[in-house]
Each structure stands twice: as structure tokens, then as C-alpha cells.
Amino acid sequence: MTSLRLHNTMSGRLEQFVPIEPGHVRMYTCGPTVHDYSHIGNFRTFLFEDLLRRVLLQQGYRVTQVMNLTDVEDRIIKKSAEHGQTIDEFTEPYIEAFFQDLDTLRIQRAEHYPRATQHIFEMVSLIERLTENGHTYVADGSTYFRISSFPRYGALAHLDVSGLKAGARVDVDEYGKDDPRDFVLWKARKPGEQSWETPLGTGRPGWHIECSAMSMQYLGETLDIHAGGVDLIFPHHEDEIAQSEGATGKTFARYWLHAQHLQDATGEKMSKRLRNFSTVRDLLAEGYTPRAIRYALLTGAHYRSPLAFSPELLKAADSAVKRLDEFAVRLGSVAADAEAPADIRGRWDEALKDDLNLPAAVGHLFEFIKAFNPRLESGKATAAERAAAMAMLRHANLILDVIEFPGAVDAEVERLIAEREAARERRDFGRADEIRKQLLAMGIQLDDTKDGPRWKRIR
RNA sequence: GGCGAGUUAGCCAAGUGGUAAGGCAGAGGUCUGCAAAACCUCCACCGCGGGUUCGAAUCCCGCACUCGCCUCCA
Missing domain, CATH: 3.40.50.620 (HUPs)
Incomplete structure (x- = not known):
């Protein structure tokens, strides 16, 4: 400590x-x-x-x-x-x-x-x-x-x-x-x-x-x-x-x-005078999400290092953030009162206490996720372990504030998913695809996994 | 010219003495009615040249290059 x-x-x-x-x-x-x-x-x-x-x-x-x-x-x-x-x-x-x-x-x-x-x-x-x-x-x-x-x-x-x-x-x-x-x-x-x-x-x-x-x-x-x-x-x-x-x-x-300064993609300081800057509004208009922008600027480099800003950086941030969301979805519903595993939480906290080294902290977080995933995949992770992992995710999100945790179960969504499963059962794939499309229109992306259908909100 | 920071894979990046975290992209694979997603695996001679050390990305010297500040500026 x-x-x-x-x-x-x-x-x-x-x-x-x-x-x-x-x-x-x-x-x-x-x-x-x-x-x-x-x-x-x-x-x-x-x-x-x-x-x-x-x-x-x-x-x-x-x-x-x-x-x-x-x-x-x-x-x-x-x-x-x-x-x-x-x-x-x-x-x-x-x-x-x-x-x-x-x-x-x-x-x-x-x-x-x-x-x-x-x-x-x-x-x-x-x-x-x-x-x-x-x-x-x-x-x-x-x-x-x-x-x-x-x-x-x-x-x-x-x-x-x-x-x-x-x-x-x-x-x-x-x-x-x-x-x-x-x-x-x-x-x-x-x-x-x-x-x-x-x-x-x-x-x-x-x-x-x-x-x-x-x-x-x-x-x-x-x-x-x-x-x-x-x-x-x-x-x-x-x-x-x-x-x-x-x-x-x-x-x-x-x-x-x-x-340190943010630089443009060519490595020059972003400034009003050079006109090589974007505003938050510009980026939103270009279709980037607020959390991708936040994540990119926050974790793209340690705060005392210059950071070159580019569309690639934002896209990478967007993918990384979605991977965090995905992990939360995969953990499923868990007890809310769990504590994060001491080792990963310790590494995360230590990195931040070391002059706010968020890039290192995020590295540790993904390392943890990478190690945990096989246990999820094989179904070996216990409810207690999943709850602890979720607690870690929430702990990290107190700083990151970019993760979208799965929302409450929506009755309508559940009904449609059940109907689609029934359709798939009788091999009525036309109807099944139709429902999948309907859900997508509602902002719900449905993924079939070997453990059954899984959904998440997108956007 | 003075002061300071930096140079790690295709891109971003952590790592200040014990033989390279992580993310993105890419390739292959698993799964699947299809699709998508997901997951797994693979992917680095650490700017160059010397030196110190049993051992260096990490310390020292030199060189090259980049950026910032020295003026309004986050």
C-alpha cells in the first residue's frame, strides 16, 4: 500500500x-x-x-x-x-x-x-x-x-x-x-x-x-x-x-x-493558430462517440507525454471500449455487493497512484479480462468470480467512465427473443431473421452463442 | 542560441538492470441455419555507435532525428 x-x-x-x-x-x-x-x-x-x-x-x-x-x-x-x-x-x-x-x-x-x-x-x-x-x-x-x-x-x-x-x-x-x-x-x-x-x-x-x-x-x-x-x-x-x-x-x-499537448496526426501541436484542431462538436458530427473521444484522450498516452490525435486513435478507442462493454455483457447478471479481486484491483490502484498512470492501469485491466475470458468461455467461472470481475469493472469505471453496463431486462425484448428461439426451433429462419432485424431497429444486437442467444444495446 | 521531453511491432502505448504489459489493425482457428459477435492462437533484433555490468529497452558517453517551451496558447 x-x-x-x-x-x-x-x-x-x-x-x-x-x-x-x-x-x-x-x-x-x-x-x-x-x-x-x-x-x-x-x-x-x-x-x-x-x-x-x-x-x-x-x-x-x-x-x-x-x-x-x-x-x-x-x-x-x-x-x-x-x-x-x-x-x-x-x-x-x-x-x-x-x-x-x-x-x-x-x-x-x-x-x-x-x-x-x-x-x-x-x-x-x-x-x-x-x-x-x-x-x-x-x-x-x-x-x-x-x-x-x-x-x-x-x-x-x-x-x-x-x-x-x-x-x-x-x-x-x-x-x-x-x-x-x-x-x-x-x-x-x-x-x-x-x-x-x-x-x-x-x-x-x-x-x-x-x-x-x-x-x-x-x-x-x-x-x-x-x-x-x-x-x-x-x-x-x-x-x-x-x-x-x-x-x-x-x-x-x-x-x-x-x-502535455495533444498533437495533430503529423506530430505538431494542436492549436488555434495552426488551425489543425477539432472540436468535440466536430468529432460528434463525424460520428465518433463521446466515450471513444474520452477514452482516446484519457488512455492514449500518459498525461505527461504528447499524444498524436488521429482517426485511427479514435477507432482504436471505440473498439477497446466496446470490448469492455462486451466483457460486462458476458459476465451476465451477478450479485452487486461483491469485491474486486485483490490482485487486479491492487495493480490498477498502484498504477494510478504512480503519477496517474492510466495507460498502464488499463493494460492491467485488459490483462485481467484476457485471463478471465477462457473461464467464462468454458463455463468454469463461478458466480462469485463473475461478481468479483464485475466489481473490478465497476471500480475501473469510476475513473474511466466509458463502460455501458447491461441494462435492466426489457420484457418486450425478452418476448421477441423467445419468439425467435421458437421460430429457430421449427427451422423458420425467415421469421427468425425478421425478428433479429426488428430488434436491431430497436437498438438491440442479438448474438447467438453456444449458450443461447445474448443481446446488448448498441449506440 | 538556452532549457526540457522524447525515439519500443503496421498504428497507439506501458515498462528505469534480470532476456519485451496492454489496446487497435492483420493472419489463422473454434463456434454457427445464416449472419454477426465473441473467444483462442500468432505477430518486436526496444533510433544508431560505443561503454559499464554476470546481465541493459532500462545506467554512462557520443551521434542522428522528432517535439515542446523561451511570445498569445490547454
Whole structure:
């Protein structure tokens, strides 16, 4: 029995996970910028966070998760203006779509989904604290964070920021920073932009400050876990650390977890800019099932490895998921109160506790199924063994959430199957085939086995 | 240029010292009125070259290639 180990970006290694408050995990997960539909690359990260959440819950922790909705930001300002809409009018459909997609992929809801626009005051307060601590300066009506006032800057990304001088890749600033590496906390209003009147002046918050302000409001000044995609490590999370710790003097987050990117089939990062992405909606329209998408993104690779997304991956996922369904069907109806076999359950749990190694866990699960099948086939499996196997399947499904277990017996279906068996008995195969077709139309696939007919729902 | 990750079968992928999990696809087989499904079996010289070791996919050195970050980005 070992405890949960997680890879901490800050240390660059696996660490035992121990929350500040025993039994309770406070975690902050960076959410979507709602200027468009999130693509499946975004959802890979959200699925990784769902995996993390479920494993923590299964470990017996109470979890308080916060996921922000970034609803004020350059692209949103620009697009809403183009559409002649307020920020809220513009973002609302995308926020709705985001929650729909979460449901489609069976991603568990976080406890809080704070919106940036509803926490302007908290952000302003935080900036004021930073000013009191001497970390800020004002230029052209905008407030900036002075990197040089925070020596630890660069620790998370393991970047030597002294080399990050104004050079090839550091943007020529549009507002007038003292040092190109500094980042904006509060942006002065520009003509035509939606803005807020605050003690800092009329304007809007910079991108990074919302996460610091909202995480602290809902979770306190030190978080157990902060998670997101790898691309957020720098500068976003680095800036969050500077802002938060610059204000509080306390460690901002104890464990930093980052999911690797989803790539397109050619191995390039999936991104809005490259236009090489699909949305959940696209894939559904192409006929892929939600659970195939979920399974593919969740088990296709360990969360810290890049994953190349392709139709083959989805098809493989679809087949694998159906094989899990099939196993459940073959187990038949069993007692519901059984316990999973200790060995397979142990291997499954151990894999997950080893930095959420779901691909390995799934490997163990299929190994178990493979070994169990011959016993089912030969009829040697006892009722107790079948019940235990079913318990294992249900245990795994607490994480996977893709298996469709056989439903309750349907009287009409049973009647038709009996009628078909009678027809087959008298060798009236025309009638038998007719009934099989009728059942198929009802979404029931009938398979004849040597132990008699077996049916399952499809779709 | 700096930092980091990676290179395992047709595809995806686990595996950090004891002679390669698993999934998908493929081939063969069993079953079957037909069909479908299911089940079984088979399918890897672990990027290349050195080295350490009784023993290396796993450790060390070198090389090649890929990807990411260093700028908005899950």
C-alpha cells in the first residue's frame, strides 16, 4: 500500500502527495478562455484534471476544485467589439458550449467556476497589496509587475530570466514597460474597449492576475495543487507565482501539475493558430462517440507525454471500449455487493497512484479480462468470480467512465427473443431473421452463442 | 542560441538492470441455419555507435532525428 505520487513541475520530479489539511485537497485548474469553442487539445487537459480529481476522490480525499473562466482578454475584447456585443453577450454562448462539452465527455464538475469579470474588485485589491510590497509601477496609466523585485522569478519554468532580455522574441511592448520582461497587472483603457473604473484607473485586468485573485478567494493563499497545460508554465504560471507570493509572502501552490499537448496526426501541436484542431462538436458530427473521444484522450498516452490525435486513435478507442462493454455483457447478471479481486484491483490502484498512470492501469485491466475470458468461455467461472470481475469493472469505471453496463431486462425484448428461439426451433429462419432485424431497429444486437442467444444495446 | 521531453511491432502505448504489459489493425482457428459477435492462437533484433555490468529497452558517453517551451496558447 503506497500513497499517491505526483510529478511536480517545480521540482521536476515525482513527489509524495500530502495536502495541507489532512483529507482535503484544494486545487485550482486553469480553465478556458471563452472567445471560441474549446478544442480537443484543451479538453485533453481538462480530462487529465478529471482523472486527477477522480483519483483523489477515490483515495478518499474531499476535493475542492476551482476552474476559472477567462472572459476578459484581448481576443474577447476585440471580437465582442467587432460583433457589437458586450463581453457577457459575446462569451455566454461559448460558456454554455463549454459546459455542454464537459458533460459530453463526462468530465466531473468542479466546485467553482469563477469568471474574471465578476472578480475585478478582488484583482484590484491584490494589485494594491503588490504595490504596498513594492512590486509594481505605473506607466501610461497601466500597472506593471516589476520582475526584478521578485528574485525567484523563473523557478517554475526553470528559466534563467536574466537571459530573457529584450531580444528576438520578447515583444516590443505596446504600453511602455521599464523592462520588457515585466508583465501587466492592469491595462489602461484604450478607446472602444470595455473597462472598469477602479482605484487603479479606468481599464481592465491583465491576464495573469485573475488566477491569483480567484484561487486565493476560493481556496486560500496556499493551494495544494495547481494544474494546467504545459504551455501555461511560462509565462502564465510563473507570473501567477510572482503575483501571489509577492502579495502574500506565502508559497502559492505546493504541487504544480502540467498535461502535455495533444498533437495533430503529423506530430505538431494542436492549436488555434495552426488551425489543425477539432472540436468535440466536430468529432460528434463525424460520428465518433463521446466515450471513444474520452477514452482516446484519457488512455492514449500518459498525461505527461504528447499524444498524436488521429482517426485511427479514435477507432482504436471505440473498439477497446466496446470490448469492455462486451466483457460486462458476458459476465451476465451477478450479485452487486461483491469485491474486486485483490490482485487486479491492487495493480490498477498502484498504477494510478504512480503519477496517474492510466495507460498502464488499463493494460492491467485488459490483462485481467484476457485471463478471465477462457473461464467464462468454458463455463468454469463461478458466480462469485463473475461478481468479483464485475466489481473490478465497476471500480475501473469510476475513473474511466466509458463502460455501458447491461441494462435492466426489457420484457418486450425478452418476448421477441423467445419468439425467435421458437421460430429457430421449427427451422423458420425467415421469421427468425425478421425478428433479429426488428430488434436491431430497436437498438438491440442479438448474438447467438453456444449458450443461447445474448443481446446488448448498441449506440 | 538556452532549457526540457522524447525515439519500443503496421498504428497507439506501458515498462528505469534480470532476456519485451496492454489496446487497435492483420493472419489463422473454434463456434454457427445464416449472419454477426465473441473467444483462442500468432505477430518486436526496444533510433544508431560505443561503454559499464554476470546481465541493459532500462545506467554512462557520443551521434542522428522528432517535439515542446523561451511570445498569445490547454
